[in-house]
Amino acid sequence: MGRWEPDARQRLVRAALDLFSEQGYDNTAVAQIAERAGLTKSTFFRHYRDKREVLFGGQDELAEVLTGGIAGAPEQAEPMAAVEAALVAVGGWFTEEQREYGSQRQAVIGSNLELRERAALKMAGFAVAMKDALHRRGVPELAAVVAAELGVLAFERAYGTWLETAGDWSEVARRSVAEVRAAAAELG
Incomplete structure (x- = not known):
């Protein structure tokens, strides 16, 4: 070539x-x-x-899309609905080509401590970005932190499911948010 x-x-x-x-x-x-x-x-x-x-490029732009999704959620949306809107908004990032190499990328990251730490830092950055976006919507600090952390959990679950099932990102993201909500509700 x-x-x-x-x-x-x-x-x-x-x-x-x-x-x-x-x-x-x-x-x-x-x-x-x-x-x-x-x-x-x-x-x-x-x-x-x-x-x-090569493994983590574009993550800052992805964080911007997440915060834009929260900002663009309907005004009356409660925090987890705004987080769901953010996860749905990033669907354009997940192309067939990314799905093709996603499992290989995950395996490479999983095999190296430095890369696992970098991935964890990126996820923490997503949580901070979503928390800040929720806080700008008037969500109290602790509620914004919890919703953002649950959003990161839902994001990670959605990504893994999307890689495995080749489903529509929006549906997978919504289902993951619903599963995380249900699990949080079981905590009492």
Whole structure:
């Protein structure tokens, strides 16, 4: 594949995931990723700051979509309904191509402590972003924290289910929020 061909970013993701799966994250160098993708190392760095970002790139934009979903929820929506609106809003991020590589991405992250910590930090960032968005809607601080944390739990469950079932993201997200609500209600 020539260097001039389109989709350099996606080619880098595919190459990185394949190499991470074959030889481990720690044993894979940026130069190897670029070479596997048929690109140069400088092209890699035009798209990603480091090899971790191949796995986590776009997370800041995703947090913005989550907060926009909460802000755009109907004014009368209670906190979990606003969180549900946020999870539904991110559906555009989850493409067939992402589903194709999602399980491989999860396996790579799961096999490396540094990556698991990075993933946990990203989820914590989503919780803070949603809590802040809920608080701006007038939700009291503690209620906003709880709703945001439940939202992250629902997000993680929805993502896993979406990868496994190939269902419609919006339906999967709504079902995950309903399951988390039901579980929270059982706590009393």
